[in-house]
Amino acid sequence: MLRDFAATDRRITRMGLAAEKTKKEMSEMFSGIQDAAIKFRVDDSELTGAIEKVGTVTGDIDFGNRNREIIAPSLAASGSDGESIGALFAQFQKFNVTDEKDTLKAMDTLNQLGKEGAFELKDIAERGVKAFSMYAAAGATGVKAIKDVGVALESAVDATGDTTTASTAVENLIRDLQLPKVVKELRRNGINVFGKDGKMRSLPTLMEEIAKKSGSKGAETQSARLLGAGFNQDSILLLSSVTSGKGAENLKRYNGVVANGQGILKDAAYAAKDFTSSMSALNTTWHQFANGNLAEPVQELADAINSVNQKTVQNWLETGKNIAIAVGGVIALVKPSS
Structure with a gap:
């Protein structure tokens, strides 16, 4: 104790x-x-x-x-x-999310996303932090922005099948979207990465727009277009995966997740049993x-020890050592031989 x-x-x-x-x-x-x-x-x-x-x-x-x-x-x-x-x-x-109502809603949103997809809250906490930091640095704010990263992580793990690789893909996408070459090429094709306020637009919205625009002529052409625009292979894989079929459906489904803060409290109550x-x-x-x-007696003892000079403490230890030796000798004398 x-x-x-x-x-x-x-x-x-x-x-x-x-x-x-x-x-x-x-x-x-x-x-x-x-x-x-x-x-x-x-x-x-x-x-x-x-x-x-x-x-x-x-x-x-x-x-x-x-x-x-x-x-x-x-x-x-x-x-x-x-x-x-x-x-x-x-x-x-x-993300300027600081009051208890919003922090609860943000955490509940990530928890609900984890139930919808394969990137659970535990995984998000252990592997997704860097992506959140990068997105916030790009100017994103609010609970919705926190959700944006969660949505991207869920779509990424669908594409890669691995949470670590998925985290890297989202990080690379956020990084690529801020490259001057990529920003310029996307603007030339009618897609603005940044809004009028200078902040990055919603990540899932950008994913959807880029996937639709680049994938209009098939997968092979899409990869060439994205590579030419300056995206790396991780980003290309992620964007290609949400262009059509199940990946596109899942992106919309994740984006539609709504949380009010109560879900995570119910889960906690369930786990508490x-x-x-x-x-x-x-x-x-x-x-x-x-x-x-x-607390009080230990602090009193600590204060007492701290108030005694080092020489006195050494004398105590020496006395204690001698007593221990003496007691040990007595025990040895009275202990019956085997």
Whole structure:
């Protein structure tokens, strides 16, 4: 118990140092994290890790802490680890999605997309973060923009059959769409990559327009057109896959997904009923009890040790060593021979 307390105390201390917060502020924050972990029956260390990651990525740990009751059910519903969910959640701030209503809607949208397609929320958190960051850097904002990346990832995994390759394809497409040669060639063919506000237009809309325009004369001609326009092979594969048939249908289906924030909460409630979740809640409740009861005496002990000079501490250790040797000798004398 003391070892667990010490490890947690050190972690919270590091978080407090990075966030420039007092011990009291961090104690209150951690208490709130544990309450949320118990409520949604997730591992408090994973929830702490998620919020810590948000602070590391954004420099704003309060953003993660304010949204702990969005992050906790996201952990429960996805089965992902805290660091991955935290990294994904941190991207929301780049899209100017910061209040609890919108962050919940954004996470629920990605969760619903994961049910429609093969790129589940866990995969999105673990492999899709870079694509979100790149799209936000291109000027995309809002919950709709977060959904755009999710839609592209779902279409990409349909085309590639692998989430890692699919993530790379979406990243390359976002990158290609900002190349001067590609932008110029698309404009020449009546497709504007950027709107009048200078921000990239909706990614699924661009995919649909480019696929339709380039694929009007068949697959072979389409590949040559896209290659000539400056797209790389990953982007060509993705765009070709949504030109017709099932790929085109799926792109429309993914784009039609609607979420109101309730789906992910229901999934979290469902996940909370299994044995592992029950044990997580019990474990966190025990940690909370231990932390509440050990914090004051351990801090008093730490303060006492810190107030003593090093020479005195060395004398204590020397005395302890001699006592241990003496006790060991007595035990050896009284121990019956075998």
